[in-house]
Amino acid sequence: MSAKTTHKFYGHGIPRVKVEDLGGKLIVVEGADGSGRSTQIAELVSWLEINGRPTVQVGLKRSTLVSEELEKAQEGNVLSRTTLSLFYATDFADQLSNIIIPALKAGFIVLADRYIYTLMARDMVRGMDEKWLKNLYGIAPVPDAVFYLSVEPEELVQRNLSKKATLDYWESGMDLGFSRNVFDSFLKYQEAMGEAFRQLQKTYKFEIIDANRPVNSVNKELRKKISAVIEGG
Amino acid sequence: MKTFAEMNFPGRLIAVEGLDGSGKSTQIYLLKRWLEAEGIKVYFSEWNSSELVKSATSKGKKRELLTPTTFSLIHATDFADRYERHLVPLLRAGYIVLCDRYVFTAFARDVTRGCPPEWVRGNYSFACAPDLTMFFKADLEVSLNRILEGRPKLKFFEAGMDLRLSTDPYESFKIFQGRILDQYLAMSKEFNFVIMDANETVEKQQVLVRKLVSEKIDLKKFKRRSPLPLPPSLAGEREGKEELEDKAA
Numbered sequence: 454m455s456a457k458t459t460h461k462f463y464g465h466g467i468p469r470v471k472v473e474d475l476g477g478k479l480i481v482v483e484g485a486d487g488s489g490r491s492t493q494i495a496e497l498v499s500w501l502e503i504n505g506r507p508t509v510q511v512g513l514k515r516s517t518l519v520s521e522e523l524e525k526a527q528e529g530n531v532l533s534r535t536t537l538s539l540f541y542a543t544d545f546a547d548q549l550s551n552i553i554i555p556a557l558k559a560g561f562i563v564l565a566d567r568y569i570y571t572l573m574a575r576d577m578v579r580g581m582d583e584k585w586l587k588n589l590y591g592i593a594p595v596p597d598a599v600f601y602l603s604v605e606p607e608e609l610v611q612r613n614l615s616k617k618a619t620l621d622y623w624e625s626g627m628d629l630g631f632s633r634n635v636f637d638s639f640l641k642y643q644e645a646m647g648e649a650f651r652q653l654q655k656t657y658k659f660e661i662i663d664a665n666r667p668v669n670s671v672n673k674e675l676r677k678k679i680s681a682v683i684e685g686g
Numbered sequence: 687m688k689t690f691a692e693m694n695f696p697g698r699l700i701a702v703e704g705l706d707g708s709g710k711s712t713q714i715y716l717l718k719r720w721l722e723a724e725g726i727k728v729y730f731s732e733w734n735s736s737e738l739v740k741s742a743t744s745k746g747k748k749r750e751l752l753t754p755t756t757f758s759l760i761h762a763t764d765f766a767d768r769y770e771r772h773l774v775p776l777l778r779a780g781y782i783v784l785c786d787r788y789v790f791t792a793f794a795r796d797v798t799r800g801c802p803p804e805w806v807r808g809n810y811s812f813a814c815a816p817d818l819t820m821f822f823k824a825d826l827e828v829s830l831n832r833i834l835e836g837r838p839k840l841k842f843f844e845a846g847m848d849l850r851l852s853t854d855p856y857e858s859f860k861i862f863q864g865r866i867l868d869q870y871l872a873m874s875k876e877f878n879f880v881i882m883d884a885n886e887t888v889e890k891q892q893v894l895v896r897k898l899v900s901e902k903i904d905l906k907k908f909k910r911r912s913p914l915p916l917p918p919s920l921a922g923e924r925e926g927k928e929e930l931e932d933k934a935a
Contacts, residue, residue: 467753467754551753
C-alpha cells in the first residue's frame with residue numbers, strides 16, 4: 454500500500470519525525486465504555502486483515518513504559534489531576550513513538566481504540582485548561598478518520614450492567630464527587646463527557662455515529678466509511 | 687510565569703539549577719541544614735524523585751525505551767506529582783521549599799533533546815516560578831572533571847547517548863552538557879536566575895547563598911510557631927509547661 458496522504462500533526466509534532474514519512478492510515482474509534490467500541494474494532498481488524506490490509510491496534514493504557522504504573526496508581530486513586538493527565542499523555546506518547554509512527558511509516562492501517570479526545574474530554578470534565586491540553590497533545594498526528602460512537606447515557610448504563618453487573622469507578626467519574634451514588638454519578642459523568650466531546654467536536658471534527666443501533670448496522674456503516682478513507686488515497 | 691509570592695502563597699520556593707557537578711546539591715543541602723537549625727519550616731524536594739513515577743522512569747532508562755517526547759513527559763509527570771502532592775500544600779502552609787532542580791532543568795534538557803521550547807514550557811505552565819533561583823555556573827571543564835572523576839560509568843541518557851552526538855559516552859556527555867549550559871544561559875535573564883560562581887570554594891558560596899536567602903526572604907516569618915509536635919505520651923508534659931508560661935506572661 455503506497456497511499457500517499459499527507460499527514461499533519463495537531464501542533465508541534467514530535468522531534469525527529471517528518472510528516473512526509475508517514476504513509477498508512479490512522480483511524481480512530483472513540484466512545485464510552487459500553488458504546489460497543491471494542492466489538493466494533495475487533496470486527497474491523499478482522500475485516501481489514503481478511504482484505505489483505507496490514508493493521509495494528511493501539512489503545513489507552515497499553516504502553517510498555519507506564520501502563521503498569523498507571524494501573525497501580527489508579528487503583529490507589531492517589532494521583533492529582535495534572536499528574537494523572539501527564540501520566541496518560543506519557544502512555545499515549547510511548548505508543549505514538551513506538552507503534553503508531555513506525556506503523557504509519559510502513560504503510561499500515563492503525564486502528565486506535567480511543568485517542569487524545571477521550572483523554573482531553575476526561576481532563577476537561579475535571580476542570581483542566583483546554584489550551585494546556587491542546588499544547589500537550591500537539592504531539593498527535595491528525596487521524597484520517599475519527600468515529601465517535603454515540604450512545605445515550607441510559608443505554609450505556611444498561612449495557613455496562615448487563616456485561617459486568619457493576620459500574621466502573623472511573624467511568625462513573627466517582628473521583629469528581631457528583632454523587633456518592635455510583636448510578637447517579639455515572640449518568641451525570643457520561644452526560645458531562647458527552648458535552649465535552651461536543652465541545653471538542655467543534656475543533657476536531659469527528660464523525661458522530663449513532664451507536665444506539667445493533668452492532669451489525671453500526672459495523673456496516675463504519676466499513677463503508679473506512680473503505681472510502683482507504684480508497685480515497 | 688508568576689512567583690509563589692506574587693500568587694499570594696504564604697510559603698516561598700527556592701530552587702537551585704546547574705549542570706551535574708556544579709556543586710548545587712551540596713549548596714542546597716547546607717542551606718537546608720542552616721534553615722532547620724534556625725527553626726524554620728523547611729522542606730526539600732529533588733528532581734525525579736516521585737515514588738509513584740520512579741519505577742516507570744527507571745524502567746524506561748534502563749531499557750533505553752525513552753524518546754525525547756516520552757523522556758520529557760515522564761519527568762513532567764514526576765514533577766507534577768511532587769508539585770501537587772507536596773509543594774503546593776506545603777507552600778500553602780507557609781513552608782520554605784527547597785528544590786534541587788526545578789522546571790528549568792526540563793526547559794534546558796528537553797529542548798537540547800529536540801523538543802519544541804513552547805511545547806515543554808506549555809506542559810509545565812501549571813507551575814509557579816520560584817521566588818529565588820540560584821544558578822550555579824562553573825566552567826564546563828570543572829563540572830565535567832567533577833563528574834568524570836567520581837563516577838566513571840556514565841548512564842545512557844545521562845550522557846545524552848540518545849542524541850547520537852558521539853559513540854564515545856565521555857565525548858557525548860561533554861557535548862551534551864555544553865549544549866545544556868547554552869540553554870540555561872539563554873534563559874537566565876528571562877527567569878531571573880541569580881548566577882553563582884561555582885568555581886569558588888564551597889564555604890564562600892554558602893556564605894553568599896545564606897546572605898541572598900535572608901535578603902530575599904524575611905526568614906523570621908517562617909519559624910515554627912510551636913515546637914515540633916511530641917508523641918502523645920509526652921504531650922501532657924508540654925501542656926503543663928505551657929500553662930505555666932502563660933501565667934508567667
